Amino acid sequence: MSPLLDVRDLRVEFATRHGTVTALDGVSLRLEPGETLGVVGESGCGKSITALAIMGLIPMPPGRIAGGSIRLDGEELIGAPERRLRQLRGRDIGMIFQEPMTSLNPVFRVGDQIAEAILLHQDVSRDEARRRALDLLRTVGVPDPGQRIDAYPHELSGGLRQRVMIAIAISCQPRLLIADEPTTALDVTVQAQIFDLIRDIQDRLGVAVILITHDMGAIAEMADRVAVMYAGRVVEEGPADAILDSPAHPYTRGLIGCIPAIDPALAALDRLPPLAEIPGVVPPLHLLGQGCAFADRCIEAVDICRKVAPPLTGRGHAVACHLHAAAAASEES
Amino acid sequence: MPAPAGDSASAPPLLEVRNLSVSFPMSRGLFGPKRVLQAVRGISFTVGRGRTLGLVGESGSGKTTAAMAAIRLVTPSDGQVLLEGRDLMALDERAMRAERRHLAVIFQDPYSSLNPRNRVGAIVREPLDLMGIGSPGERESRVRELFRLVGLRPDQMALFPHQFSGGQRQRIAIARALATNPALIVCDEPVSALDVAIQAQILNLLRRLQDDLGLSYLFISHDLGVVQHVCHEVAVMYLGQVVEMAERRRLFSAPAHPYTRALLESAPSLDRRKSAGYRRKAAVKGDPPSPLAIPSGCAFAGRCPQAQPRCRTEEPEPTARDGHLVRCHFPVG
Numbered sequence: 282m283s284p285l286l287d288v289r290d291l292r293v294e295f296a297t298r299h300g301t302v303t304a305l306d307g308v309s310l311r312l313e314p315g316e317t318l319g320v321v322g323e324s325g326c327g328k329s330i331t332a333l334a335i336m337g338l339i340p341m342p343p344g345r346i347a348g349g350s351i352r353l354d355g356e357e358l359i360g361a362p363e364r365r366l367r368q369l370r371g372r373d374i375g376m377i378f379q380e381p382m383t384s385l386n387p388v389f390r391v392g393d394q395i396a397e398a399i400l401l402h403q404d405v406s407r408d409e410a411r412r413r414a415l416d417l418l419r420t421v422g423v424p425d426p427g428q429r430i431d432a433y434p435h436e437l438s439g440g441l442r443q444r445v446m447i448a449i450a451i452s453c454q455p456r457l458l459i460a461d462e463p464t465t466a467l468d469v470t471v472q473a474q475i476f477d478l479i480r481d482i483q484d485r486l487g488v489a490v491i492l493i494t495h496d497m498g499a500i501a502e503m504a505d506r507v508a509v510m511y512a513g514r515v516v517e518e519g520p521a522d523a524i525l526d527s528p529a530h531p532y533t534r535g536l537i538g539c540i541p542a543i544d545p546a547l548a549a550l551d552r553l554p555p556l557a558e559i560p561g562v563v564p565p566l567h568l569l570g571q572g573c574a575f576a577d578r579c580i581e582a583v584d585i586c587r588k589v590a591p592p593l594t595g596r597g598h599a600v601a602c603h604l605h606a607a608a609a610a611s612e613e614s
Numbered sequence: 615m616p617a618p619a620g621d622s623a624s625a626p627p628l629l630e631v632r633n634l635s636v637s638f639p640m641s642r643g644l645f646g647p648k649r650v651l652q653a654v655r656g657i658s659f660t661v662g663r664g665r666t667l668g669l670v671g672e673s674g675s676g677k678t679t680a681a682m683a684a685i686r687l688v689t690p691s692d693g694q695v696l697l698e699g700r701d702l703m704a705l706d707e708r709a710m711r712a713e714r715r716h717l718a719v720i721f722q723d724p725y726s727s728l729n730p731r732n733r734v735g736a737i738v739r740e741p742l743d744l745m746g747i748g749s750p751g752e753r754e755s756r757v758r759e760l761f762r763l764v765g766l767r768p769d770q771m772a773l774f775p776h777q778f779s780g781g782q783r784q785r786i787a788i789a790r791a792l793a794t795n796p797a798l799i800v801c802d803e804p805v806s807a808l809d810v811a812i813q814a815q816i817l818n819l820l821r822r823l824q825d826d827l828g829l830s831y832l833f834i835s836h837d838l839g840v841v842q843h844v845c846h847e848v849a850v851m852y853l854g855q856v857v858e859m860a861e862r863r864r865l866f867s868a869p870a871h872p873y874t875r876a877l878l879e880s881a882p883s884l885d886r887r888k889s890a891g892y893r894r895k896a897a898v899k900g901d902p903p904s905p906l907a908i909p910s911g912c913a914f915a916g917r918c919p920q921a922q923p924r925c926r927t928e929e930p931e932p933t934a935r936d937g938h939l940v941r942c943h944f945p946v947g
């Protein structure tokens with residue numbers, strides 16, 4: 282099966298006052314139809330830039346795609362004319378962002394905004410578009426859709442606004458849905474509702490999802506595969522279970538270890554042990570050196586880590602770590 | 615509440631809040647009817663010496679307002695607050711200022727809570743300046759000591775807030791909160807804006823400071839995992855009321871209120887796997903009601919999976935058994 286999305290060696294640079302920085306350094310991702318890829322990592326590691334690059338929305342300048350390829354169903358998107366990209370966005374690729382208030386237009390009624398998205402990509406009448414907008418509001422579980430269709434965004438709660446965003450995103454039955462922190466601004470009970478809705482839509486439309494999140498719990502329940510990013514690189518990639526149960530990269534291990542999990546075993550303890558820590562902070566892009574970007578914070582780092590950036594190696598479950606590569610090599614021999 | 619460890623039987627608890635209510639008058643245009651927003655509705659709790667009471671609940675449930683009213687930064691419309699037995703509401707401005715040195719606050723947003731134009735050394739020193747504590751030389755050495763205490767270097771005192779990362783800024787905010795050697799620190803979502811790796815560092819720091827200095831925390835969070843890791847007692851708020859309150863182990867192992875149970879079910883967890891067929895069912899539907907139009911009966915009835923007709927008409931009274939308080943007609947267990 283050829284992948285729905287095939288990102289290879291993607292490199293994105295930004296011109297900054299510190300000179301040119303590399304925000305994405307050789308990012309590769311694959312996504313099969315209907316599959317969910319979770320993308321995790323600390324703030325600034327390049328999750329959103331990856332999403333923007335796929336949608337052809339990197340601001341240029343200051344940004345620049347300095348290399349690599351992005352194929353959707355075999356079609357190369359890098360260098361594709363803006364007209365073609367606009368056609369793909371909203372029709373083949375739907376998007377949901379963290380704060381729906383900034384992506385919805387505050388001065389238009391939500392029904393009109395959904396209808397507009399439909400009219401942009403489909404040859405239907407205004408009445409038909411409105412009828413479909415109503416259906417979509419019902420599909421995404423907005424109560425009283427007949428009334429809510431004429432509401433302005435600020436008249437809706439955060440959860441309802443996110444449902445409207447999802448209605449727009451799926452209005453043209455996309456093959457790929459990119460959700461960038463879709464529930465970060467929402468309360469957990471509403472978060473659960475939105476995840477439930479995304480799974481539901483996936484079952485019905487067979488859409489593939491890229492779920493960007495910093496929440497490993499969301500990864501566990503939503504993702505088939507996971508890409509862990511650090512400082513503009515994918516440092517580990519593989520099936521969700523493999524990543525969660527046997528993380529190989531010291532960064533992934535650290536990330537999972539420092540989560541204050543709600544664990545029934547802990548509920549019985551008189552005093553909880555301190556959380557595991559990853560020392561230090563993510564280095565700013567302009568201070569990235571030659572070696573592994575994580576070396577400064579890595580308790581396992583050896584000499585070579587500070588000199589050479591480790592490549593992402595391994596099939597199925599891939600890891601970018603010298604120690605892991607050495608261990609895998611000795612296992613093979 | 616069981617008498618918290620460390621308090622002798624006769625000594626009053628560090629902080630005792632009785633029947634606290636806060637409402638905000640809302641203007642509804644020139645001629646509209648006068649409305650009142652009931653943010654906090656008759657809540658009671660105690661914080662023992664060296665203990666942490668967690669306040670959890672969804673956005674708008676009144677956590678911040680309750681905590682701010684408890685230290686008289688917001689004026690309550692009703693109720694009593696006793697700090698070591700002293701009635702804070704009865705104090706005049708001058709006497710209240712003298713009590714301020716025992717109280718401190720750490721806010722969520724380490725970006726906006728520090729004045730960007732001041733050097734961080736001066737920011738940490740400011741409470742000492744304002745309250746005229748110590749000579750200039752003593753203040754300076756106290757600030758140095760505080761920087762070390764929170765894991766910063768004294769040579770960083772001359773820098774400005776923007777030269778620090780989010781986690782470091784939160785350390786600065788903690789150092790500032792500690793300056794006057796307070797007994798109680800209100801921590802309002804102190805790690806919500808931080809990446810999980812940095813969050814773990816700050817949570818461990820707060821716990822270590824508590825052990826070393828005997829601090830008490832009133833700890834606000836919407837993240838139950840975080841709450842489980844730092845709190846001794848937990849109060850769950852819904853629409854301005856405490857609907858359940860218990861010792862941490864009790865609350866997490868035997869939650870009795872349907873809302874607490876929904877929160878726990880909705881919380882993400884690494885063990886709930888998509889690969890194992892897990893599907894997070896939205897435990898409750900819809901959004902919380904508006905505090906401008908408090909429903910009659912139980913405030914949670916509209917969303918409660920267990921609601922009976924009685925719940926919609928009759929407001930449940932809080933009942934306590936073995937220090938476990940629940941406000942529900944049909945508690946579980």
Ligand SMILES: Nc1ncnc2c1ncn2[C@@H]1O[C@H](COP(=O)(O)OP(=O)(O)OP(=O)(O)O)[C@@H](O)[C@H]1O
Nearest residue numbers: 295297304323324325326327328329330331343566
């Ligand atoms: N317009 C820009 N100019 C310069 N650098 C940029 C620009 N946009 C993004 N970057 C840099 O690219 C890097 C990746 O940013 P990105 O927004 O993808 O992070 P992220 O992983 O989505 O983080 P978050 O979790 O905070 O959303 C960051 O270091 C950021 O500073």
Ligand SMILES: Nc1ncnc2c1ncn2[C@@H]1O[C@H](COP(=O)(O)OP(=O)(O)OP(=O)(O)O)[C@@H](O)[C@H]1O
Nearest residue numbers: 638651653672673674675676677678679680836905
């Ligand atoms: N100064 C104010 N004037 C009017 N209404 C207010 C004021 N402060 C808070 N409120 C309202 O009181 C209610 C409780 O707010 P509060 O900020 O205490 O909730 P919270 O539980 O801290 O929520 P969050 O998790 O979003 O911080 C909300 O409906 C809020 O809009």
Ligand code: SF4
Nearest residue numbers: 912915918925942943
């Ligand atoms: S009183 Fe009724 S509606 Fe309220 S929480 Fe209990 S069961 Fe649910």
Ligand SMILES: [Mg+2]
Nearest residue numbers: 328329330461
């Ligand atoms: Mg982002």
Ligand SMILES: [Mg+2]
Nearest residue numbers: 677678679802
């Ligand atoms: Mg608050």
